[in-house]
Amino acid sequence: MHDRYSTVRGRQLGVRLRELMEEHHWGVREMARRLDWPPTRISNMFNARRGSKYIDVVKMLTLMGVVGEEADEIYALCEDMDKFGLVESPLDRRRRRLRTLENFEAEASSIFAFQANLIPGFMQTERYCRAQMETAVNLQGDLEGYVNRRMKRRDVLDQSRIKFDIFVHEFVLRLDFGGADLMAEQLYHLLRLAVRPNITIRIVPASAGSHAAVAGSFKLLEFEEADPVVYIDTEAVNLFLEDPEEIAMYRNVCRGLTAQALNEADSKQFITDLVAECYPGTDEDLPLQF
Known part of the structure; x- marks a missing residue:
């Protein structure tokens, strides 16, 4: 131990x-x-x-x-x-709130994430990120500073020692944040990431109906030399959960999502087909090998 x-x-x-x-x-x-x-x-x-x-x-x-x-x-x-646990409120310095999550992401050995409304932050393109933040009614401060900060968070994906299991609801892929070109660029970016050996992206289709994570988005971060943490981002507070019973509950959610989501290959094909369906005429001439 x-x-x-x-x-x-x-x-x-x-x-x-x-x-x-x-x-x-x-x-x-x-x-x-x-x-x-x-x-x-x-x-x-x-x-x-x-x-x-x-x-x-x-x-x-x-x-x-x-x-x-x-x-x-x-x-x-x-x-x-x-x-157990930590609650960070909007009264905390925004930079501090970001740094807490960034440090945990960088230290993790594996990250299991589910997103119900947005592309995960560290997988967003710059245009998608900016469009999303422009709609955030409670965002305060320098918009470009926030965008640059989130783009820097993408560096964690280059850490091959970290295993990423990312689950995204179909609704996220269909929620248009700025036109066909922007959305197609974002979805192609997901496909590029999905070919990395340490990154798995799986789609929870709308046809699945009710699913294990209907309560909302979350991240389960595991560590080699520390106990796991669940991160939940809300409009009012950021939550870091670590009570063993809470962790066990979210591990049950992870198992449920794993059973309900499309497999890796079908998820990649789902994204490719959705680009053609929802964002036609935006071919990036991207060579994809599934």
Whole structure:
């Protein structure tokens, strides 16, 4: 059995401390020297091993001059460190919300995702992403900044060690975000991704009727040296679930989707046929081998 990490809160605390040190251009050894600590003490905090102390976090933030709202956010993570789950609200800095998900995606050994309304974020083309964000009524800040951030998230797909099992409802493929050319480009992009050996894309057809994930979109992230996390994105909050009973419930959903969705080959053909049906005249002359 692996040496269990702490909860999501503890892991996020480690990420935030590492980010702050990077802003100061301090490595583990430099921070350890300034605090007269053994380097392993800081490494354990980064890795969210159990035993991190509130007073240690206070000393690190004081040394780095972190005060005010930013310090309060970090101290809040120290509270109830053994409590399962994390809820991030719109009042949190948007960048922090994105970084939590990005870090978990980068650390995962496998990602099982179901999308009921949108192409998964890390599989979106730039035009699709921009069109989708332009319709987001609660989006605040620099639109191009959000688009660039999401495009950067696509880098995780280049990590061949991560196994991706992506399930998308047929409705997602038919929901037009900006015309035939844009949608055809997006669907062809999915087909290009689907030929990678570590990426499986499967379609849940409308003909399947009610299915295992009718409650909505989610991601189940598995890790080599940490316990699994379920991520749910809503308009109001981002949820990170990790209670073993909650994880078991979503694994049941994954098994149900696996049984109900089209297989890989049929899913690729389904996407190809749908392009011809819904977005004719948009042939990209793409050589596809199924």
